[in-house]
Amino acid sequence: MDYGDRILNTASELFFKYGLKNVTMDDIAHELGMSKKTLYQEYTNKKDIVETITEKFLTNHEKEYELLVTEAKDAVEELLKLMENLNYIFERLNSRIIYDMQRHFPEAWQKFKEHKYQFMLRKIIDNLNRGVQENLYRKDIQVEIIGRMRLEQIQIALDPMIFPPEKFSIKEIHRQLLLQYLHGITTMKGHKLINKCLNVNED
Template identity: 35%
Template sequence: MVDKVILEEAEKLFLKFGMRSVTMDDIAKHLGMSKKTIYAHYKDKNQLVMEMISNTLSKEECNMDLCRVKAKDAIEEIFLTMDFLKEMISSLNPIVFYDLEKYHNEAYKLLMSFHENRIYNCVKACLERGINEKIFRADINPDILATARTAQINWVFQADLVRSGRYSMYNVIHELTTHFLFGICTLSGHVLINNYTNRNNPI
């Protein structure tokens, strides 16, 4: 129970300030406990970061599965996934991904591996679903587009326009997703995009 509380509170600090600027002293002070207690559960900050990323990816995987099951069609699946993403990264400091890559490389590799495998498979399955539902064009290649989409998502995590604070991560992903969707949809798919957009943004 104590280890869970430590991890949850450390995660709040990491996501708000980044990993590099948060020390074990900061975490102990925030929790109102000694560093000795923290070290009894976690050997160092790197382990805390690794646990945080592992837990985040587990939640992300569960939510992707939930979006797929809940959605009436492939386009709604993407809209539901975007809703989940917006909630997940709303309070995220973009410096987190720079810190991950530079100071916690094993955790960063875990994140990238998840994208290149789990997200690729999820995107490919969604594309195949949309083709079968006749809302995505029959002439698209799911393997090529899933690979490109995964690379696109990975690029957002590294993009200077996000890390600099020029645009939020969600705004960039939303813009790219809209462009991606209109490029692969049939005319009936375009109608669904507009319907789901209007549902999410009522006048």
């Protein structure tokens, strides 16, 4: 692993743990056991590191999502697998990252928004159409409306003003929102499949 990748990996861990604003270039250099001179030879400033990490994270997320879609047997399994994937991220995520990115790193936030409204929205709508075709989702849902609602649900889960991190677990917030979403759009067949996947017995 070269210096650049080591810096990105270490900075990512610090950002996930403490947020973007609270981590300095000094902190990153210290954690790496590296001189600041060497650090600045690779990246000109923290903004450069944040934007590079954001690009890599979003690219990796797209690849993982595409793989997840192809491996899922149906639309419901696709969303439940996605929940597992996001739970891994949420377990490591400091909720202030999104807030810090919006306030202090607008270029990185713009990349995140483009990913959200281009890639993520398209995938949510694709899943809705898939579920309708598989008779797992109701045929009367308006996919363009419901898709955007679901997209904002994901954003809401990360808002510390709505869900203070000292009171709510991001992982549990996301789980509850996803299950409410799924139960709102599924047919009886889809509802039974959710219960089967989650080992829920309603008898």
